[in-house]
Every structure is written in C-alpha cells, then in structure tokens.
Amino acid sequence: MIAYALRLMGSVLFVSWIVGTLVFFLIHLVPGDPVAVMLGDWASPADESALREQLGLNLPIWTQYIHYLSGLVQFDLGTSLFFQQPVSELIAERFPMTLQLAVMALIVAVLIAFPLGIWAALRAGKWPDHLSMTVSLIGVSIPNFWLGPMLILVFSLSLAWLPVSGAEQPFSWVLPSITLGTALAAILARMLRASLLEVMHEDFIRTAQAKGLPSTLVYGKHALLNALLPVVTILGLQLGTLLGGAVITEVVFDWPGLGQLLVESIQRRDYPVVQGCILVISVAYITVNGLTELVYAWIDPRIRVAS
Amino acid sequence: MLRVVSYVIVVVWLALAILGFLIGDNANYVDLNAFLSAPNNQAWLGADELGRPVLQRVALGAQTSLFVALGVVFFSAIIGTTIGVVSGYLGGWTDRVVTKIIDVFLAFPGLLLAIALAAILGPGIENVVFALVVVGWVGYARLSRAQTLSIRHREHILAARALAVPVPVMLFRHVLPLILAPLGVEATFGIAGAVISEAGLSFLGLGVQPPDASWGSMIKEGTRYLLVAPHLVLAPGIALMLVVLAVNLIGDQWRDHLDVRTRSVK
Numbered sequence: 420m421i422a423y424a425l426r427l428m429g430s431v432l433f434v435s436w437i438v439g440t441l442v443f444f445l446i447h448l449v450p451g452d453p454v455a456v457m458l459g460d461w462a463s464p465a466d467e468s469a470l471r472e473q474l475g476l477n478l479p480i481w482t483q484y485i486h487y488l489s490g491l492v493q494f495d496l497g498t499s500l501f502f503q504q505p506v507s508e509l510i511a512e513r514f515p516m517t518l519q520l521a522v523m524a525l526i527v528a529v530l531i532a533f534p535l536g537i538w539a540a541l542r543a544g545k546w547p548d549h550l551s552m553t554v555s556l557i558g559v560s561i562p563n564f565w566l567g568p569m570l571i572l573v574f575s576l577s578l579a580w581l582p583v584s585g586a587e588q589p590f591s592w593v594l595p596s597i598t599l600g601t602a603l604a605a606i607l608a609r610m611l612r613a614s615l616l617e618v619m620h621e622d623f624i625r626t627a628q629a630k631g632l633p634s635t636l637v638y639g640k641h642a643l644l645n646a647l648l649p650v651v652t653i654l655g656l657q658l659g660t661l662l663g664g665a666v667i668t669e670v671v672f673d674w675p676g677l678g679q680l681l682v683e684s685i686q687r688r689d690y691p692v693v694q695g696c697i698l699v700i701s702v703a704y705i706t707v708n709g710l711t712e713l714v715y716a717w718i719d720p721r722i723r724v725a726s
Numbered sequence: 727m728l729r730v731v732s733y734v735i736v737v738v739w740l741a742l743a744i745l746g747f748l749i750g751d752n753a754n755y756v757d758l759n760a761f762l763s764a765p766n767n768q769a770w771l772g773a774d775e776l777g778r779p780v781l782q783r784v785a786l787g788a789q790t791s792l793f794v795a796l797g798v799v800f801f802s803a804i805i806g807t808t809i810g811v812v813s814g815y816l817g818g819w820t821d822r823v824v825t826k827i828i829d830v831f832l833a834f835p836g837l838l839l840a841i842a843l844a845a846i847l848g849p850g851i852e853n854v855v856f857a858l859v860v861v862g863w864v865g866y867a868r869l870s871r872a873q874t875l876s877i878r879h880r881e882h883i884l885a886a887r888a889l890a891v892p893v894p895v896m897l898f899r900h901v902l903p904l905i906l907a908p909l910g911v912e913a914t915f916g917i918a919g920a921v922i923s924e925a926g927l928s929f930l931g932l933g934v935q936p937p938d939a940s941w942g943s944m945i946k947e948g949t950r951y952l953l954v955a956p957h958l959v960l961a962p963g964i965a966l967m968l969v970v971l972a973v974n975l976i977g978d979q980w981r982d983h984l985d986v987r988t989r990s991v992k
Contacts, residue, residue, distance in 0.1 A: 434833045441834075448846045556978075560971040562922050564929040564942065565963035568949045576953045663835030667926055671949075682930055685845040697842045704835045 423716055431709040435702050442698045443487050446690050447480075457500060457688045473498070474691070496698070497691035501684070506695035509680060514699065516586060517676035520599060520668065521661040523592050525654070527600035528607055535604070536611030541638065543616055551608065558605030563664065567598040567671035584673035591672075599668040603657050610653055614646040621645075648719060655711025659704035666700075729979060735972035739788055739965075746789035749782045754937045762955040772957045775947065780961050786939035787962055790851065790928075791921045791969070797855040798862055798920040799913050805859065806866025807909060811897050813867070814874030824867070831864040840923060844932040854933045858923055862916060869912050873905035907984050914977035918970045925966055941966045 446453050454471045455462070471477045474497070475486055490496065496506035539551040574594060575583040582588040618624065619642055627637045666678030673679065677696050684692035757777035765772040771780035813824035843857035877883065878901075886900050925942030927933040934940040941962040948958030 434830055437830050438834060442842075445842060445846050448843075450848060556974060557967075557971065560918070560967055560974055562925060562963075562966060562970070564926060565945055565959070565966060568945065568952055568959050569963070571949075572952050572956055572959070660835060663838040666838065666841060667929065670930060681841070685841075686931065690846075693842070693845060697838060700838055701834055704838075705833050708833065 420717070424713055427709050427713055431705055434705050438701045438705065439488070439491055439698060440484075442694050442701075443484060445694060445697070449690070453690060457690060470500075491698075496695035499684075499689055499692045501687050501689045501692070506691050509692060510677065510695055510699050513675060513677045513680050514703075516674065517662060517665050517669070517678060517700075518703075520592070520595055520665050520674060520676060521658060523596035524598075524600035524603065524661050524665075524668075525658055527596045528603035528657075529654070531600070531604035532607035532611060536608040537615065537638075537643070539608065539612040540615035540619070543612075548612075552612070555605035555608045558601050558608075561601060563598050563602065564667050564671055566601060567594070567668060570594045570598060571672075586675055595668050595672045595674050598671065599661060599665060602664075603661065606657070607650060607653065611646065611650050614649050615642060618642050618646045648715075651718070652711060652715050655714065656708055658711075659707040662700055662703050662707070728975060732972035732975040732979075735968050736976065739792065739969050739972075742785045742788035743792040746785045749785055752779070752782055754778060762951055762958075764955070765957060771961045772955065774944075774955075774958055775951060780944075780957060783939040783944060784941070784961055784965050787941040787944060788965065788969075790934050790938065790940045791924055791966075794851065794855055794858070794924040795917045795920040798858040798924075799916045801855070801859045802862035802916065803866050803909065803913050806863035806868075807870045807902075809863070810867035810870030810872075811874050811901055811905070814871040815878060815893070815897055815901060817878075821871075824871070828864055828868055828871075831861075832868075836861040837923065837926065840927065841930065841932065844927050849932050849935050851934050851938075854924055854927050857927070858920055861923075862920070865912060865916070866909060869908060870905055873908060874901055877901065877904050911977055911981045911984060914973060914980060918973040918977065921966065921970055921973070 449456055452467075454467050454474070454476060458466060458470060468477075475483050478486070494507050496510070498504065499506055499509055502509060535551045535555065539548045542548050571583055571594065574581045581593055582591045585591055619638075624637060624642055627641050628634075632641075665674075665676060666681060668674065669676045669678035670682050677700060681693060681696035681700075684690075684696065755778060757773070759777060761773070761777050762775055763773045763777070771784065773779055774783065809824060813821045840854075840857040840861050843860060844853055847853040847856065883896070883900055886896055891900070924933055925940060925945070928940035928942030929946045931943070931946070934943055936943070944962040945959050945966075948955070948962070951958055
C-alpha cells in the first residue's frame with residue numbers, strides 16, 4: 420500500500436511538473452510581443468522594456484524557465500500587473516471560495532442523485548425509471564451558464580427568495596451550488612442506477628433474498644454498499660472537474676473565487692495571474708484525482724494488486 | 727417517439743444554420759425603436775438591446791455552433807484516431823510514449839485548458855476550434871487505441887501481415903473499418919460537447935466576437951436584461967439545450983444499438 424501511495428505521489432508530481440511547464444510556455448504562445456499585448460497600444464518603449472525586465476522576458480528562455488521553476492517551489496507565482504500584489508496572495512484569498520463552491524455542489528449533487536438513482540433502479544423499466552432518467556438526461560444537457568440565469572430569474576428576481584449574486588449574504592451559496600451540481604447529479608444518478616442494476620443480478624443478492632431478509636435490508640445494505648464503489652470513484656474524479664467547471668458558475672453569480680479572478684485577468688491581460696490560476700486549478704484537480712485513486716485502492720485491494 | 731423528436735431537432739438545427747446564410751447581415755440590422763421588444767408579429771422572438779431580431783440571431787448562432795461542432799469533431803477525430811490506431815497497432819515504445827501523453831492530457835481539466843488557449847491566442851472562432859481540438863483528440867486516441875489493441879491479433883490481420891501488406895494499407899483497410907462504429911458514437915457525443923463548449927467559451931467572451939452571434943454570447947448579453955426581456959436568454963438557451971439533448975439522445979440510441987447486451991434485452 421505504501422509503495423502504491425509513493426508511486427501515485429510520484430505520478431502526481433510528474434504531471435504537475437508537465438502542467439507547470441505548459442503554463443510557463445503559455446505566455447510565449449501569445450501572438451506577437453506579450454509585453455505589447457499586456458500594455459496596449461499607448462505604452463512607451465521605456466514602459467515596455469521595464470515590464471519586460473520585471474517579467475524576466477529579456478533573459479534567455481532556459482534561464483526564464485529555471486527562474487520560474489525555482490519560484491514555483493517557493494510558491495512564488497510572480498506579481499499581478501493589475502493589483503501590484505503577489506499572485507500567490509491573490510490566489511490564497513480566492514481559492515477557499517472556489518473550494519467551498521465545489522464542495523457544496525458535490526453535496527447538492529449527492530442529495531439529488533442518490534434518491535433519483537435508487538428510485539430508478541428499484542423500479543427499472545417502469546415509469547419512475549423513465550422519468551428519472553429523462554430528468555437526468557436533461558440535467559446533463561443543460562449548460563450551467565444558462566441554468567444559472569434561469570434560477571436567478573425564478574428564485575431571485577421573480578420570487579425574491581435568494582440573493583442574485585455575490586457571496587456576502589447568508590444564502591448566496593444556494594443557487595451557485597445547484598447550478599454547478601446539476602450536471603454532476605445527473606451523471607451520478609445514471610451511474611448509480613446502472614451500478615445498482617448490475618449488483619442486483621449477483622448471486623449474493625439472491626442468497627440474501629432467499630434467506631428471507633426484508634427487502635429494505637437487501638437493497639439498503641447488500642446492494643447499495645456494493646454498488647457504491649464505482650460511484651465513489653466517479654465522485655472523487657468529479658470533484659476535480661467541479662473545480663474547473665466552477666469558472667463559468669463563478670462568472671454567472673459573481674462569486675469571488677479563482678474562476679472569476681481568472682476570467683477578469685484574461686480580460687485585463689494580466690498574464691501572471693492567468694498563469695497562476697490555471698496552474699493552481701490544474702494542480703488541485705490532479706491532486707484530487709490522485710487522492711481518489713488512493714482511497715479507491717484502499718477500499719478495493721484488487722486495484723493495487725493489479726497495478 | 728423520442729427518437730423521431732431528436733432527429734427532427736437536429737434537422738431543424740441544420741436548417742437554421744443553412745438559413746443563416748440567407749439571413750446574413752439582416753441579423754445585425756440595428757433598429758433602436760424595437761429596443762428589447764417582446765415577441766411580436768414582425769419579430770417572432772422579439773428583439774435585443776439594439777433592436778436586432780432575436781430569431782435571426784438564433785439562426786446565426788446555429789451556424790456558429792454547427793461550424794464549430796463539425797470542425798472540432800472532424801479534426802479531433804482524424805488526429806486522435808490516427809494517433810490511437812498507429813500507437814495501438816505498432817505497440818512498443820511508440821505506444822508507451824503515446825499512452826503517457828494521453829494520461830497527461832486526461833489529467834488536465836479539459837475546459838480549463840481550452841479557456842487558457844483561447845485566452846492566450848485571443849478570441850475568435852478559429853481559435854475556439856483549435857483550443858477544443860487540442861482538448862478533444864485525446865478521447866478518440868484512447869478509444870481507437872483500445873479498439874485496435876483488441877483486434878490486433880485477429881486472423882485477418884495476421885493473414886494480411888503474412889502477405890506483407892504495408893502498414894498504412896493495413897491500418898486503413900483492415901483495422902479502421904472494424905473500429906468505426908464506436909468511434910461514431912464517440913463523435914456523436916463529441917458534437918454535443920463541442921456545442922456546449924463553444925457556447926461556454928463565447929459566454930466568457932473568448933469565442934465569437936460582436937457583432938457575430940453565438941448562443942453563448944447571446945445568453946451573456948441577455949443576462950443584463952433578464953428581468954425586462956427574459957426572451958433574450960430564453961431563446962438561445964432553449965435552442966442550445968434542445969440541440970445538446972437531441973444529439974445526446976441520438977448518441978445513446980447508437981450506443982445501445984451497438985451494445986449487443988442491451989439489444990438482446992429489447
């Protein structure tokens with residue numbers, strides 16, 4: 420188990436390094452001179468050369484790369500051009516908000532998906548099954564940047580139950596979490612249904628039924644627990660996806676997280692912040708995926724033996 | 727029933743996109759008298775904040791989404807399948823390197839990579855297609871590699887190899903036809919994904935630029951007038967959702983059709 424964990428950690432570090440390298444080269448993909456793009460048309464040559472020096476873009480590319488990597492190791496992501504503040508500070512302020520949103524969305528998704536998926540599996544082939552699978556198909560197909568405004572229209576503007584945007588008011592997390600969690604809820608419900616249906620054909624379920632166990636115990640304990648394993652994996656993997664998907668939701672609801680910072684910095688051409696946000700979200704995603712695999716291997720020994 | 731409806735929606739989508747060519751600049755005709763007007767006899771879906779007809783703009787949006795979807799699926803399917811089939815067939819270190827690259831791409835949140843590329847390359851529809859292809863080829867590569875591995879040792883391949891058939895001919899005539907069906911299903915879901923991603927990038931201001939229309943940018947502009955003119959958000963949003971839903975349904979049907987287990991149950 421320890422060997423497996425170490426190997427997993429190595430792979431997380433390796434992929435993070437690759438991602439860091441990609442993010443480093445991102446600024447060199449800017450068409451034309453990145454400094455001219457950042458400062459706009461009216462910058463003086465003196466300003467341009469000062470910024471070039473500040474960003475280290477006047478150095479040879481390998482020196483830049485070494486500086487960048489050694490900065491990363493010390494959590495130094497450069498300085499924001501707009502805020503004139505270290506990027507790492509900006510990100511540290513915003514990251515907890517994004518994490519909070521992703522976790523709330525995960526909880527919302529589980530609360531919707533479990534009843535829906537279980538109900539569909541227990542009544543497979545009948546109308547509850549069709550209904551909940553249709554609902555989940557719609558859930559997968561609704562883009563969050565449309566669902567968000569619709570929820571605002573109904574619950575904030577028409578009914579005035581919940582705040583429109585921001586994160587200051589007591590229930591401002593409700594609509595963003597539902598918006599972000601809906602697609603995941605739909606995927607989870609379908610997974611859970613399929614997984615339950617598969618498990619219910621297993622021999623041990625027939626044995627449990629033959630023993631005369633009440634059906635709540637058969638389904639609630641024997642079937643559900645065994646059906647959960649693949650669902651838990653998906654859940655972990657999706658937490659990472661939620662961190663990425665939060666970008667659009669944060670913009671819709673003006674939620675002060677990393678995604679909003681990223682999009683605003685793109686508009687301001689504040690490339691050090693853009694690079695920092697992409698790097699941090701990606702590394703968080705990779706780390707969560709690594710942890711999920713670790714948990715999965717711990718639950719199911721077959722995994723670590725197989726690899 | 728559902729099957730017919732989903733094909734009808736896709737046909738309407740195509741028709742709207744073709745109609746978009748006829749509409750052309752009419753969709754950008756500014757008429758400030760019609761400012762935010764609700765649906766009426768002249769403009770069936772109302773008008774936006776510049777008095778431009780929403781129906782015509784939805785048609786232009788259909789064109790944008792179709793163009794991006796076809797472009798993304800075409801290029802990512804060709805690039806991904808070529809890489810996957812060659813890697814699966816050749817095996818050895820080629821396969822090891824390709825698998826590692828695929829793993830790295832899968833470890834990266836796709837939408838975020840697309841946002842990063844679109845942000846750095848600058849807004850525009852070609853850059854959206856490029857960004858989505860960079861993210862999208864991985865799925866086809868993984869699928870076609872796995873499929874190729876599973877048929878690599880079939881008799882007809884061995885026979886062809888014994889006859890010294892050159893590798894490109896082998897892959898194109900003896901491997902590819904056998905793995906096309908699952909790739910087709912993947913491409914169908916790919917269309918739905920590309921339509922949503924294009925709208926998402928345009929929503930963030932990274933896609934199509936004004937005055938061109940995209941469903942995503944229409945939703946973004948409409949949110950400012952949500953209370954007084956909800957039709958600005960409703961029309962492109964419903965169009966987007968119906969297209970994605972229909973394409974997903976068609977993908978589901980094809981997948982079930984290919985899956986012998988579910989077919990025999992029916």
